[in-house]
Amino acid sequence: MRIVVGITGASGSLYGYTLIRTLHQLGVEIHLVATEMGEKVMQFECGVNIKELKQYATVHRNDNLFASVASGSFKTDGMVIVPCSMNSLGAIANGVGDTLLSRAASVVMKEKRNLIIVPREAPFHLIHLKNMTTLAESGVTILPASPGFYHRPTEIWELVNFMVARILDELGIENDLMERWGEKK
Structure with a gap:
């Protein structure tokens, strides 16, 4: 399986970081594209430099429109943009493909x-x-970063894992990151 992950400048880069690490642990090939602000927010919120993610993913520069993920002939199983800023969302919704992130989407x-x-x-x-x-x-899944609380989380990682589990569910990837309603983990 091959997934493209985009990280933009919205708060919540911990979701993207956790998704990348989880996909890597599950043996998924990951291609990462981060906006300039996405890189800055990741550093600020998580203390992680995008270059550190090369151990988990192929990292593409957002200004490289020659990257593999810019072409439909490069087969992927999907793309997740997490977190997605309203700036990036607006560009994608309006067909603006002037960055690798919006072109890949x-x-x-x-x-x-x-x-x-x-x-x-x-x-x-x-x-x-x-x-x-x-x-x-247009068939895009909008999955707001709105974790549930029915599993009675006590740690921030439980809220993050809830959202990552929902993302993996949308990708059709089996996981046990959260306690599901009506089931005991």
Whole structure:
């Protein structure tokens, strides 16, 4: 399995970092694209430099439109943008492909592959909602970073794992990162 992961400048880079590490542990080939602000937020929130993620993923520069993930002939099983800023979401919704992140997302959409966008913003204004609607109508999964609390989390990692588990579920990847409703872990 081959997944593209995008990380943008929205808060919540711990979700992206955890997803990458989990996919790696599951033996998934990962291709990572981070925006400049995504790199800065990852460093600020997690203390992780994007270059450190080379141990888990093939890291592509966001300005490299010659990268493999910019082409539909490079087969992937989908793409997850986590966290996704409203800036990146708007560019993707409006067909702007001037960065590798937005180009790769456009490729995934045109090839009818699974694109999952995890916005981490609150509140949404009307333009955010319209952009999300445009993407949803195009077959994109909008999965807001809204962890559940029915499993009674006591640690932040339990909230992060809840969201990563939901992302993996959308990708069709079996996991046991969270206690599911009606089941004991």
